[in-house]
Amino acid sequence: xxxxxxxxxxxxxxxxxxxxxxxxxxxxxxxxxxxxxxxxxxxxxxxxxxxxxxxxxxxxxxxxxxxxxxxxxxxxxxxxxxxxxxxxxxxxxxxxxxxxxxxxxxxxxxxxxxxxxxxxxxxxxxxxxxxxxxxxxxxxxxxxxxxxxxxxxxxxxxxxxxxxxxxxxxxxxxxxxxxxxxxxxxxxxxxxxxxxxxxxxxxxxxxxxxxxxxxxxxxxxxxxxxxxxxxxxxxxxxxxxxxxxxxxxxxxxxxxxxxxxxxxxxxxxxxxxxxxxxxxxxxxxxxxxxxxxxxxxxxxxxxxxxxxxxxxxxxxxxxxxxxxxxxxxxxxxxxxxxxxxxxxxxxxxxxxx
Amino acid sequence: xxxxxxxxxxxxxxxxxxxxxxxxxxxxxxxxxxxxxxxxxxxxxxxxxxxxxxxxxxxxxxxxxxxxxxxxxxxxxxxxxxxxxxxxxxxxxxxxxxxxxxxxxxxxxxxxxxxxxxxxxxxxxxxxxxxxxxxxxxxxxxxxxxxxxxxxxxxxxxxxxxxxxxxxxxxxxxxxxxxxxxxxxxxxxxxxxxxxxxxxxxxxxxxxxxxxxxxxxxxxxxxxxxxxxxxxxxxxxxxx
Numbered sequence: 001x002x003x004x005x006x007x008x009x010x011x012x013x014x015x016x017x018x019x020x021x022x023x024x025x026x027x028x029x030x031x032x033x034x035x036x037x038x039x040x041x042x043x044x045x046x047x048x049x050x051x052x053x054x055x056x057x058x059x060x061x062x063x064x065x066x067x068x069x070x071x072x073x074x075x076x077x078x079x080x081x082x083x084x085x086x087x088x089x090x091x092x093x094x095x096x097x098x099x100x101x102x103x104x105x106x107x108x109x110x111x112x113x114x115x116x117x118x119x120x121x122x123x124x125x126x127x128x129x130x131x132x133x134x135x136x137x138x139x140x141x142x143x144x145x146x147x148x149x150x151x152x153x154x155x156x157x158x159x160x161x162x163x164x165x166x167x168x169x170x171x172x173x174x175x176x177x178x179x180x181x182x183x184x185x186x187x188x189x190x191x192x193x194x195x196x197x198x199x200x201x202x203x204x205x206x207x208x209x210x211x212x213x214x215x216x217x218x219x220x221x222x223x224x225x226x227x228x229x230x231x232x233x234x235x236x237x238x239x240x241x242x243x244x245x246x247x248x249x250x251x252x253x254x255x256x257x258x259x260x261x262x263x264x265x266x267x268x269x270x271x272x273x274x275x276x277x278x279x280x281x282x283x284x285x286x287x288x289x290x291x292x293x294x295x296x297x298x299x300x301x302x303x304x305x306x307x308x309x310x311x312x313x314x315x316x317x318x319x320x321x322x323x324x325x326x327x328x329x330x331x332x333x334x335x336x337x338x339x340x341x342x343x344x345x346x347x348x349x350x351x352x353x
Numbered sequence: 354x355x356x357x358x359x360x361x362x363x364x365x366x367x368x369x370x371x372x373x374x375x376x377x378x379x380x381x382x383x384x385x386x387x388x389x390x391x392x393x394x395x396x397x398x399x400x401x402x403x404x405x406x407x408x409x410x411x412x413x414x415x416x417x418x419x420x421x422x423x424x425x426x427x428x429x430x431x432x433x434x435x436x437x438x439x440x441x442x443x444x445x446x447x448x449x450x451x452x453x454x455x456x457x458x459x460x461x462x463x464x465x466x467x468x469x470x471x472x473x474x475x476x477x478x479x480x481x482x483x484x485x486x487x488x489x490x491x492x493x494x495x496x497x498x499x500x501x502x503x504x505x506x507x508x509x510x511x512x513x514x515x516x517x518x519x520x521x522x523x524x525x526x527x528x529x530x531x532x533x534x535x536x537x538x539x540x541x542x543x544x545x546x547x548x549x550x551x552x553x554x555x556x557x558x559x560x561x562x563x564x565x566x567x568x569x570x571x572x573x574x575x576x577x578x579x580x581x582x583x584x585x586x587x588x589x590x591x592x593x
Contacts, residue, residue, distance in 0.1 A: 180410075181432040182362070185451035189368035240362055244410070281361075281387055281411040 015053050022132060023049035040103060040110035047098045048129060051091035056136050059083055069144065074193050077274040084137060088130040106312070166321055169314040176214060176270060180205070183236045190239070201239060215262035220326075221291060224256045225299065226265050230288075233266060238272055245277050248287045255290035258297035261322040267315045268301040268343045276303030276341060292349070296329075299345040307336035323347075354462075354469070355381040355398070359391040359417065360406040360430065360441055365451065369404055369430070379464070389410035392420060400425050402465050407431045418490035419527075422536050423483050424499065426465045427490075483536055485554075491517060493524035502541060504557045506573050508533060510548040518549065521573060542588060545569060545579045553590070 026045040031037055062083060063069060068076055071293040099115055102108045183205050190198035211229040216222060238245050269288065277284040282304075289300040316334075323345075331346040356379055360366045373379055383400070385391035388411055394400075403425050403435040418424055418497035447461050457522045472486045483489075485503040492498075498518045507518045510530040517524050526533075533541070534550060542550045549568060558570040567579040567587065579587060 063524070178433040181451055182365075185368060185432065186362065186364040188452045189364040193364075194372060239364065242363060278408065279410050293570075330474075346398065 055087035110150040220259040272303035276305035423487040508550040514582040
């Protein structure tokens with residue numbers, strides 16, 4: 001707010017200097033030897049200066065409000081040119097309206113014969129004004145486009161930083177170190193106890209890690225693909241939690257071919273285990289439901305537990321960021337009801353372009 | 354050495370048992386899969402070493418320790434939340450990350466054996482009465498300590514809680530002064546007045562005080578008034 005006021009002040013100062021300077025030059029030119037010094041020239045110079053100040057501010061306001069500067073040059077230049085011509089007419093009309101009464105009432109003096117409004121003269125006055133406004137406009141366009149480029153560059157860098165932070169967060173969320181190290185520890189024990197199962201676990205753990213690392217940059221995967229890795233993940237967690245983890249799947253056939261951003265269902269299942277199953281000494285039922293309703297994939301993951309009202313972890317932040325880029329109508333909701341935490345994703349299958 | 358393994362995952366317990374096999378001085382290994390079963394196992398037979406998982410359903414490893422009047426030597430085992438352990442008083446705590454490196458386990462066990470030898474001079478602790486070498490687990494907010502009873506200077510009542518002073522630090526404990534007094538040997542801690550228990554071995558100076566009482570100055574500089582009634586008991590206790 002303050003910054004904006006400062007900018008406006010600065011601009012008006014520059015405007016005053018620009019048009020003040022021009023008025024002074026005009027007056028100086030009229031006092032050259034050989035010309036009779038008339039007070040009317042001062043009035044004309046002053047009125048033109050004030051008029052041009054107003055005209056340039058008007059042009060700027062119109063150009064910014066209608067975002068002309070975002071248009072290609074071919075559309076921009078005729079618009080600016082036409083407006084400029086009209087504004088130059090306006091300035092000359094203003095001069096006429098001020099000068100004629102002032103001269104008529106004898107407030108100012110003019111060379112003999114009074115105001116010179118022959119057509120050729122009028123055209124010259126107008127052209128002079130147009131020229132001055134043109135100089136102003138050219139300077140403004142250069143300054144404005146430089147500032148715009150700086151803003152765009154700044155924005156680009158900021159977006160880049162934001163993207164990097166998100167990527168790092170998501171990597172941490174996807175690798176889930178607690179899960180990985182527990183899995184490795186369990187595999188170590190299984191090697192002595194059940195070699196076949198240990199070998200299977202190594203394969204499943206590899207699948208989980210590979211998926212987490214490789215599919216980040218993909219925009220969408222089919223639910224069938226995503227479920228394959230969720231199943232690998234659940235098999236590993238089943239070894240860890242034994243009879244404490246029961247998974248119930250209700251997956252409609254149409255849902256299997258629906259698409260979603262990678263890792264989202266995986267994240268919900270991981271959260272259900274990390275915050276639900278892990279804290280429950282009793283067997284927990286983890287329910288995964290997938291349906292397609294009104295062209296949208298509905299995914300629901302339910303687990304017994306309580307929703308802690310502390311800040312959301314990196315996983316959910318990642319999920320929300322992925323949803324935003326998926327579709328404006330994508331939705332996520334998590335709530336607790338009667339000892340069950342229910343996370344629900346709605347993903348429209350027709351994506352915004 | 355008697356060991357109790359507390360971990361909610363069967364395979365994790367199995368893996369620890371395998372790793373402990375080469376250590377022939379371990380004469381007994383028992384297992385518990387939750388805070389509750391661990392409490393039962395501890396009440397039944399007090400181990401020398403607790404191998405304790407941090408994340409468990411129905412309460413963490415710290416919750417378990419908090420419920421104990423005294424703790425055996427503790428080594429935490431954890432998959433990734435070792436930062437939770439690192440925040441604590443570092444020299445009193447040891448932790449192993451899973452999967453456990455056998456060499457690190459050997460180091461941790463060596464340290465435990467040294468500690469046990471130091472304690473060997475003290476009489477065997479029983480669940481009923483604690484000895485000077487018995488260690489208690491103190492948690493106050495994010496900070497945790499293992500403190501031997503002999504290192505505690507003063508225990509003061511603060512509402513339903515008590516404030517414990519030890520090693521120039523203070524912490525609030527969620528116990529009542531009366532409950533604590535019951536468990537502490539009277540030869541160790543002396544009830545100076547209604548709201549204070551003083552470690553007899555930490556008294557530096559005794560001066561006569563108003564109403565035939567005493568003023569005790571402790572080695573850490575704190576002063577405690579002794580009421581007339583309690584003064585008589587102090588005299589008889591010190592003459593023993």
